[in-house]
Amino acid sequence: MGLEAVKTCQLLLISAHGFYGDDISAASGAENHDQDCIIDLVARPGQASWEVEGLARHTPDLKLDCFVDTTDRTAFFSLRGQCTLKTSTPAHVSLFLFIYPEDIQSLEVSYTSSPLPHPEEQEAVPDIDRFIRLRFIITQPPSLVAPKHQPLQPKHRSEALFDALQSLATVKDISFYLDLSSLPIEIQAQLACLPSIFSSANIHSRPRTHVNRASLVRLYGGAGGQTVNPSTTAREPGHHEVQEAQPGSPTLTTSGVLQDAAPTSTQTRKRSASASGFLPPYHNRHDERDIASSSNLRLFESAQENASPSQELTQFSPTPDRNGKRPRLATPSDLDLPSLPPTPTAADFLEASTDPSKFYTIRQQLLTRITALETRNEQLLTRNVTLEARVEHSSKLEDWFRLEVRQRVGGEVTRQLDKLHHKTGRKWEEEIRQEVRDQITQDVKEELYEDASKHVLQRIAAVLVEAVDGSGWLVPGSTACENLLSRSVVPGENALYTAVADVQKTHAGEMSEEEMARVIDYLEENPLSAVKYNACRETMRRYFVGQWKATRKRTWGVARW
Known part of the structure; x- marks a missing residue:
């Protein structure tokens, strides 16, 4: 060997x-x-x-x-x-x-x-x-x-x-x-x-x-x-004494x-x-043998x-x-x-x-070691199977827990929403209904006022036409004509006439026909605005005209200018 x-x-x-x-x-x-x-x-x-x-x-x-x-x-x-x-x-x-x-x-x-x-x-x-x-x-x-x-x-x-x-x-x-x-x-x-x-x-x-x-x-x-x-x-x-030291x-x-x-x-x-016959624990500087x-x-x-x-x-x-x-x-x-x-x-x-005895001893140690490690390996395999079962069980528990939490949270959210709707739903409905009712009333009033105003104006115009045609007084500069007009016109008509004439004269080239009609309609609906317009200077008049031409007239269900 x-x-x-x-x-x-x-x-x-x-x-x-x-x-x-x-x-x-x-x-x-x-x-x-x-x-x-x-x-x-x-x-x-x-x-x-x-x-x-x-x-x-x-x-x-x-x-x-x-x-x-x-x-x-x-x-x-x-x-x-x-x-x-x-x-x-x-x-x-x-x-x-x-x-x-x-x-x-x-x-x-x-x-x-x-x-x-x-x-x-x-x-x-x-x-x-x-x-x-x-x-x-x-x-x-x-x-x-x-x-x-x-x-x-x-x-x-x-x-x-x-x-x-x-x-x-x-x-x-x-x-x-x-x-x-x-x-x-x-x-x-x-x-x-x-x-x-x-x-x-x-x-x-x-x-x-x-x-x-x-x-x-x-x-x-x-x-x-x-x-x-x-x-x-x-x-x-x-x-009991100190040893003799070197x-x-x-x-x-x-x-x-x-x-x-x-x-x-x-x-x-x-x-x-x-002189020492023993091997020293340190090597000599000139002797590096191990x-x-x-x-x-x-x-x-x-x-x-x-x-x-x-x-x-x-x-x-x-x-x-x-x-x-x-x-x-x-x-x-x-x-x-x-x-x-x-x-x-x-x-x-x-x-x-x-030495053969050493090889035999080593062989016995190896066999003993292998046997012990095989036993240990079997224990680890058994433990691994147990751990895998525990992991699978934990995964199932986790899935069940997630499903349970999702169901409970969803049910609780639905219940709270129903409860909130039950408390506030009626109040919201009443408010919406009242708002719609008020809006309808306002629109009806505006329509009625507009129709009444137009009817009155038409009757006044017819009376004036009949009076003028029958009297023959419509001579330019006639005092009788002026007296007749002063007795037959609607209150505020002179201010409205003056304001409309000034708007047409001043802003005819700046506004379209639609915007001009919008301003005249606004002055017709608000006679006091015509008085206010006549009392202001040029700058304020332009400011008011800019606001009036942008005003929209609303009706229920239909929006028009």
Whole structure:
């Protein structure tokens, strides 16, 4: 079994995990292997869970700093919690848990409905994926970082968080949960790339620690921080004295007071680092080799097991070099540490990767995973059918509701209109009838007045004609004629005659025959208007003539001029 078998196994893992969706650790990595991934999350709130001696623990008071840049192959992770210390200024101080990328054995990403550590508590939560889980499996516990020159004595309200940070600094399996509702789709897609970036298959392209982000000098407003390792003090709970520290590293007493170690020279730190038989968490400036694989990790653990008890009590902490940029591990130079075994060859890696037992284990895991996902798929199909039935029922209810509302609204509008017509209809009819009655009366009066006037004028004219014809007095300038006319004319006839004569003389060329007849008819119907016309000057006479020629005489049913 050679390299082809290894590639086939990897493809099986990717296809199984990628198709069935819940665990995206392998599938997302295969899809985004050739894409650049840049993640920069700062103080993103979430919840952490871990196990200590078989007991599950959980805290919701931590925040995650996540930086990954595949373009320059750097990364850094840290968890932070804000504690209230008794003698600290300011009172609220952030304590950090540094997770170096060189220590990450694997990083799993999955979706879950609840960050609760107990399965029975998760059953009470609705089956909806609301969180994304980042599971860090590391070879070394995270480094607890605290401010310099300050005792670690938390107040009562911060004791639980401080205890959680100390407990997290002793474990190698940490799960952090981020709320999906607070993460954009782009960030979720980038987080899905993390398993492939930290996969054991990418040994030679794994990210290194980002020096600036891991620098302790930049913390706490430039005052600097120190690394505290609670696991070393927890190995001997009976001692009550400060442990013997290595040059340049701080120590933690049983009372929780952080003490500074004596300063050491740069040469001493270099000798100490070169004399150490353990793999440092940071690369040397002139040695850019990556940690090869999990075989190197096993060799590293075996070297730790072979170390003497005095070496196990040695406390390690990264201290900056003379440029203050790249931290290193400082160890006592007077201890004899075992040398590293020979570096494994490519054949060793190939034999370890093609072990039949591993293939059998992977096959069993795949079969178990496929069975679970098939069950989940059946549940989702059943749920989909139920949802479709609910949607159809909702559509029917919506149609029924619309029809009911339309009928009710239409009936109510009709009822209100009938009620309004019943109240106002009779009144409107009476008003219309009265208006028509008044109009008819007015038109009849006008017709009667007109007919009576014409009849009187005709009789007067006949009398005048008979009188003139019988008397022979109609001689121009005769006094008898004038006396006769003065006794026989209708009152106002002289004013009407004068006005009509003036209108014909003055406006004969300005008006048509129809307009002239309209003005004369108006003067005939209104004798006082003729008197008013004779009394006015030329301007007002023209104004009155303009109004009279536009006046229409109305009759009932027929409009005429």
